Amino acid sequence: MKSVVAVSVGLLLTAHVSAQLSYDRIRQADREPGHWLTYHGTYDGKRFSTLDEIDRTNVQRLRPVWMYQVQGRHHFEATPLVFDGVMYLTDPPSDVVALDVKTGRPIWTYRRTLPDDVRACCGQVNRGVAALGDQIFIATIDAHLVALDMRTGRVRWDIEVADYKTGHSMTGAPLAVKDKIIIGIAGAEYGVRGFLDAYDASTGKRAWRLWTVPGPGEAGHETWTGDSWKYGGATTWVTGAYDPDTNLTYWGTGNPGPDFVGDVRTGDNLYSDSLIAVDVDTGRLKWHFQFIPHDVNDIDSTEIPVLIDAEFRGRLRKLLLFANRNGFYYVFDRVTGEYLHAQTFARQTWAKGLDGKGRPTPNPDTVPSPQGALVYPDDDGYTNWFSPSYSPQTKTFYQNVREKGGIYYRNEAVYQPGRMYLGASKRAVPGEEPWGALRALDPLSGEVRWEFRVTTPPWCGLLSTAGRLVFSGTMEGMFFALDAESGAPVWRFQTGGEIWSNPISYQVDGHQYIAIAAGNALIVFGLDGA
């Protein structure tokens, strides 16, 4: 009898282990094209699927297969994860649902009770979960990090990352690396001091914190005057990328606080509006590049770093591509942080130009004033949190672009805990009808190869696939596919709701599917609706 019992336990353990998402699986996510294992699909931020069952010749047969309606009524910005037969999705503000990937039927739900005085400048949204081992991780709008049992949705641990009452919140998907969960923070509009955190995945104990506004005695502290560093913003609210070879995680940082008033914080205000490269084991800052020293236009630099290896000026290099909200497309060496190149992909007015090291010459006419100052882009930026996509097949960087200016009127900014700390109000540009475009950029030069215009500035991210397709969506609810080479539209579907999310692709039973959150529904598409 004893031996029989031992065998059963052994079988159970085997089953348990195979249902886990190990770090090795995530690191080699490109070997599992049927799954979507991280926010970006893979660590390198490409949001590219090597699946090619759906292609330019058959995409016209793409039809809805199932839909899942969320309960949240905030913008539905979630990117789902899909692996081992289950889709893990966040329902805004901070709920999680696990869906059977074949039918869309819920397996479990995690409903979070939130305080009624949460402060989030721009909506109580959530962009997705991370998975590691047998746990699912969500960063909540009340600034907690929660670990859930992957099979049941039950809470394993729930820790406070920061005090929500002082305006801290979390909206981004966590990043699971090795045995750690890395998360950023939001709240620069409330004068929080930004940081990037890592937590032990099994216990929830904090492994390290990197303050993105250096404190007294730390390098960079001298770029802030007086006590301004305490309310300095530089938040980390969009999920970064990771390179196992350099062991660095790359994140963009947000605006300094107060957003529109610079004279209370003279200096460069490191590490606001920057790209930071951080050692995942220690949390040490390996290198940084500041896109906008002393930003007074709330531009942020919280875009997705895209990591590719390519020949650049005759040498094979590990590159980092970054299409910044500020209208410039940048290329870096991601090992050393060396600035290699920048090129505008939209008409901007905040800078007169960049010098040889990428440092801008600010345009004084765009500083918010009592009379109003016109600036391009407005504070929503030419891009924002929504993802670009890089296709290794077409060697193209795809980016949705918002064409919109704003007029900023300077006013008072006084720091009070939990209150907006901004220093300007805004008007639309009279007579201007904002618009948008999906632009295809040369990844090394940043030159625009073609664009597909849309009527309203978009809030939708992109997915490119090996079927030579690029998927995007509009504020009018149209989900569509373009020929990844020519930019010609080849398929469309009216979803009936604004699209504020990033598409993904995965396989079920050997067939390819595309999923997008639109309105309050997650919609899955397959060939012939099968």
Next chain:
Amino acid sequence: MPAVAWFLATQMVVGVDPTTRPRVTAQEIDRGRALFQAQCAYCHGEDGAGGRGANLARPVLRRASTDEMLFRVVNRGVPGTGMPGNAMSAREVWQVVAYVRSLGRLRREPLPGDAARGAEVYKAQGCAACHTIGGRGGPSGPDLTDVGARSSPAFLRRSLTDPAADLPAGFMQVRAVTKTGQRLSGVRVNEDPFSVQFRDATGMLHSYFKDQLQEFARDGTGTPMPSYRERLEPGELDDLVAYLVSLEGMR
């Protein structure tokens, strides 16, 4: 931050009691304006005309038909939207309420015209072919049901004499040529990269996928509204303005 300021600030919590409402004075409205500029105008615009947030410069607010409801919205936010609660004392919330209410109210000056005669001018000129008052009229131009409550007499006069000077949002003129050569034009109802719906001058709705059209163009500077500078006697213009000013909604 000094300890006293911290103590005071932490007392300004979401969920304050609205019962002790201060009297609305010019000073309270001014304080409300300052708070609005710092805490609200980022989304609702410098002048409350909207942006990321709703247009508040109107007499009737959809989510706050009473001042008590507006208090609650400012204090607690609107669940399911981008509108957060605000950390303000009850008095500060009332100051913001007073200021927001002042946005939707225009100061009344004595006007030279006669509203009753203006209503006859409105009828005789056929304005109702394009404009709606109280649910009756055409759809091609802005609804005028409460135009007097949200537009100044000077603005209304200029809209009549020089309509292209300040075009209303949401009434883009479009022109299209179908594959069969039919020329159409009208006011845009919807547009996305793939399709457009518009209403022609007779009120008929047209819907096309753009790949069914030979030509499609928007005219951001055009309006079918003629200038009434020459069409009306000066007295008639005064009367029409007085009539429009008298339109304050259907409360």
